[in-house]
Amino acid sequence: MTTIRLVQGDITQQSADAIVNAANSSLYGGGGVDGAIHRGGGPAILEACRALRASHYGKGLPTGQAVATTAGDLDATWVIHTVGPVWSSTEDRSEQLASCYRESLRVADELGARTVAFPAISTGVFRWPMDDAARIAVETVRNTPTAVEEVRFVLFDDRAYEAFVRQLG
Known part of the structure; x- marks a missing residue:
């Protein structure tokens, strides 16, 4: 059974096996969580993303898909x-x-x-309503068979944290 935890803070400061990046399809970094992860992880993440674009993801990563790279200087092994x-x-x-x-x-x-830290995907510049995003995130993690022992939702502000608290009920 996967344990779900909520943390209010900066995802780049998390210690986890994997940190999930709310990326843009280019994989080259951007604003919000994406930019913070690229800055925090240093050039190794961008270098790995460039290699992915040069091989399997020439047109970018499609919406809803996921791919891993090194976490560079972050306190994690991978960025997904x-x-x-x-x-x-x-x-x-x-x-x-x-x-x-x-x-x-x-x-x-x-x-x-075994430990994965997620942001609230699509709630920043992609404008997904926070309460609905929290519902989808929590329901999906609860209903997805996985060997991951702990999923940590790392939420940047009070509004996001409270929306996820309501969903965990």
């Missing part, structure tokens, strides 16, 4: 990059968001990771 969907008021993309969590756990299992 996943591309969340942009929220839409006219199209239900919740399955794509759920896929980010499922695919990240699948990659974590392939790596043998």
Whole structure:
């Protein structure tokens, strides 16, 4: 059984086997969590992402998929990059968001990771409503078979933390 924990803070300060990056499809870093992970992990992460783009992911990482790289200077072994969907008021993309969590756990299992730290995927510049994102994240992690022993949702502010607290009930 996977233990789910909530932490309010900076995901780049977490000690875990794997830290999940809410990446953009280019894998080259960006704003928010993505930029913070690239800055915190140093050039090794960008170098690994460039290698992925030069081989399997020439057109970028598709939404809902996940891939791992080194964690560079972070206190983790791996960074699992996943591309969340942009929220839409006219199209239900919740399955794509759920896929980010499922695919990240699948990659974590392939790596043998026992502790995984997730951000609230798609809630920043991709504008997913926090309460709905928290619901999808918690339900998906609870319902995905995995050997991961601890999933830690690392939430940047009070609003995100409280939304996840409500979902864990």
